[in-house]
Amino acid sequence: MSAENKDVDKETLRKKLPITYDKKTQLPLWRDVRTLTLNYTISVGKIFPFFEKLAEGKILAIKCKHCGELYFPPQVDCPKCRKSEVDWIELSGEGELETYTLIKIKPQSFSHYDDYVIAIGRLKEGVRVLAWLRVDDISKIHIGMKIKLVVSERLPESYLVYEFVPAEE
């Protein structure tokens, strides 16, 4: 039996039945013997410059060459113009905090992090960004405060992301 079956009752295991009993109701539950682990590969070829420039500490958005619409998250197709001629532009990162929350109960795949603040900031270019806001003391956070979007290294995975930090007032 697999690791998933650790909670299977010894007596039922002896009868060769993968049965566990619900802790609250004692009702029998079939403990699935087939385990599926999902990990996706997501195509980023069309927006690859965004990731290349992260390594240089830059955060890029896309501007449609025809109508001037600014896209963040970046997308290479302008649905307004139905055209795909775009410029990559570097965002200043300077913005204001619009709203935020402190996540106490985390998704399972985020359970190894300390509690984190997720913020939505509006950058001076007009686009909004959702990202973590790195602060020592959450009581110092307030709507309207100046924040800056920066590239940082996410630990323990050691990969590049962007996050907000309080701006020097």
Add this chain to the structure above:
Amino acid sequence: MVIPLRNVAIVGVGHSKFGRRVDTSLPELTWEAIKEALNDAGISQEDIEFVSLGNIGVWSSEVSPGAAILEYSGLIPKEFIRVETACSSGSAAVKAAYMAIASGSADIAMALGAEKMNEVDTPRGVEILARIGNYFWEFENFGPTFVGYYAFFATAYMHKYGATEEDLAKIAVKNHYYASFNPKAHFPKKITIEDAMGSPYIAWPLKLYDCSPISDGAAAVIFASEKIAKKLTDSPVWIRAIEGATATSNHSKRENFLSIPSTRIAAEKAYKRAGIDRNNPVKHIDVVEVHDCFTIAEIIAYEDLGFVRKGEGYKLAREEQTYIGGLIPVNLSGGLKAKGHPIGATGVSMIVELTKQLQQRVEKERQAPIEHGTALAHNVGGTGHYVFVTILSLSKP
């Protein structure tokens, strides 16, 4: 061009007990609702021509659950579609069945909503729910939960209008109060303001008692054309409007966190089709079910549906104006908060509840006085990614 639609009547409703239903499989659970609806309509499976199902799955083992449910329930070989619009999938199923009748494609159709969320443990359930937001640009790097997404709205709303956490708690207290009279509710028990205020934060400023639970449940509604409805029932409930709208996947593309724009658009369209004054809809409506997946969502819904002006929704909660006898009674079923929120079942469950409210056959403690013969259901997928507003009436369009 206005396409002439046929009138669509509700002729039977069914509803399973909502809760942590580890005693049933998904087909067994759905059959509870189907059986009740068939009995209520006084028809057999053979009479059904079309079946739609609102279901998200992922947390349940059956990848394509439609055929398993149809087989178990004796509904093979009926035409079937499954629909997905996150937490409003049930309303999408209602719309599909409605359109089957309205278009003339079928004379009797059934909408199902069913969800078995407890086939995985709570951490995995929270993870799957969180992935309903934009996966790559929100979830992958920043791990918001659904409570977190609604916390964006709570933070911004309380800052702008001066609403308090206690105002939010009053929504939970009201919905638990009515759930205590609903034997099919997940949590049929009253709570106090102190219970709600003392519960732990899940995503600040929202606490445990601001949140709907992870529930299993199923609901079923049978629709018929006017000609068939007359043969089946003396008291049909008519669909006067079912209208939908959408909002951006990325929360960073929302204009603000004070309003759900898709609710406003869907409501406007539904009011227009049903002939309801958008500037004062409460004068036409007896009873409402709104999408209170989190307490803040109910308060914002009061405003987006036009019951009060922008920024005044929390006052309805504070002054207890959405109990029976107030301005407009809301969520007399217990709402998602206390009746439970088996994602795909919720939209269908709202129609079951309001049909019974209009026919005055719910428990007396939670029966709204029916004067206008009109009810409204508001069902939100995500944080307004998808919204449906449905108007039901005792009078034919």
